Amino acid sequence: MTCRFYREQEVAMLLDMATTIEVVDECFRQLGIGGAENVPRHRARTPGFVLHGMHAAAEYLGTAGWKMYSTTRTGAKFHVGIYDIESGQMLALIEADQLGQLRTAAASAVGARYLAKKPITQLGLFGTGWQAEGQLTAMATEFPLTQAFVYSRDEEKRQAFAERMSEKLQIEIVPVHDPREAVEDLPLIVTATTSKHPVFDGNLLAEGALVCAVGANWTFKREVDVVTVRRADNWVCDSIEACRGEAGDFVIAAEEGYFDWTTAVSLADVIAGKAIGRNNQDSIVLFKTVGLALQDVALGTKFLELAANKPDLGMALPF
Known part of the structure; x- marks a missing residue:
């Protein structure tokens, strides 16, 4: 062969x-x-x-x-x-x-399939790059999305992203000027940026929200803040072993005394029925992916x- x-x-x-x-x-x-x-x-x-x-x-x-x-x-x-x-x-x-790009986005969609409070018709998205495009496509494939609120620091890029993706996915994409608008009252928030620092205030999260944190896979980077980690009721990893070595969102929070690795579960165990990924409808869930071979x-x-x-x-x- x-x-x-x-x-x-x-x-x-x-x-x-x-x-x-x-x-x-x-x-x-x-x-x-x-x-x-x-x-x-x-x-x-x-x-x-x-x-x-x-x-x-x-x-x-x-x-x-x-x-x-x-x-x-x-x-x-x-x-x-x-x-x-x-x-x-x-x-x-x-x-x-x-x-x-496909598998990274699909991992978030699979996480949301098992962890999100349904129905999901709206989401907030941080990032307007190649990976953000995949994330939005995956969520629109998995859920009956009608509207997405997109934030990035560059106004021109987020406007262009909204126009391109609304035409591609046939849903309303709203480019927002304030990060708050991509978080408040939304059931699903996806972060797919290159930022080294948190991109939104965890105090803004609605009860029952799922956060899919995708972008940071170095221990010195985090897209979600300590408030988000502390407010979460469930912490789910694509791989606990991989996240311990790469997920700055959790690593930094643990170093600061706001997160205990023993509380994290893997999505694999959730799907296999070995762990709970969402306590109840009002639980805030944080799902972290760093990517698996x-x-x-x-x-x-x-x-x-x-x-x-x-x-x-x-x-x-x-x-």
């Missing part, structure tokens, strides 16, 4: 958000019942350059793999490698920027399944 190389445009051609959400849901379920193993991200650094690596084994799929990406001042380059666990053969090398491996495997029906896609590699 020959390893094949696939480019971004081929990934975009075959994968959609609805499919990705179901793939990621099953990822979490399998983690909860022991059908897969995930190894958190590790980083190697030198001035001006960071190499990020993470890997996972998915017994339930018969595959394993890794995600590696580099970040520099000029941007990031993402790749996923998929292996057959029986033969050890490398099946594919996939350019993974598009794949990463298992999601990349599972979605990469799904892509290969779809690509098998299109033999003209990809390029054979000499190994």
Whole structure:
């Protein structure tokens, strides 16, 4: 069997958000019942350059793999490698920027599927970049959204984002000038920014709100403040192990004495029925995602399944 190389445009051609959400849901379920193993991200650094690596084994799929990406001042380059666990053969090398956007957004949608107080027809969104676009698309795929309130510091960017996404999703996107307007009285708030500091005041959260914090995956960054952490009744991680090493939102709050890691539960355990993710309808829930390699491996495997029906896609590699 020959390893094949696939480019971004081929990934975009075959994968959609609805499919990705179901793939990621099953990822979490399998983690909860022991059908897969995930190894958190590790980083190697030198001035001006960071190499990020993470890997996972998915017994339930018969595959394993890794995600590696580099970040520099000029941007990031993402790749996923998929292996057959029986033969050890490398099946594919996939350019993974598009794949990463899909699985990151789907993780939030899956979290909201199990943790949000329904119905969800409105949300607040912080961020107007590539990941924010994916987050909004995923939530509009999962829920019957009619309206979203979007905040970023750059007025021009948030206006352009609102116009572009309202046309794409056919819902009302309201660019707001005050962070308050993207939090107050809303059942779901998503943060997908590059900010090192909290982007809203946790005192503004409504009873029963779910916060999906996505953007910060370094211990010195946090998008949500201590007030949000303290007001939460439930604290849920995509992976407690990964969040302990990366989620500044929790790490900093713990260092300041406002959070106890023993109170956190994993979404996998919630889905598997081993933990409670929401105490009641009035509970404020904080769901933190830093991204899991298992999601990349599972979605990469799904892509290969779809690509098998299109033999003209990809390029054979000499190994």
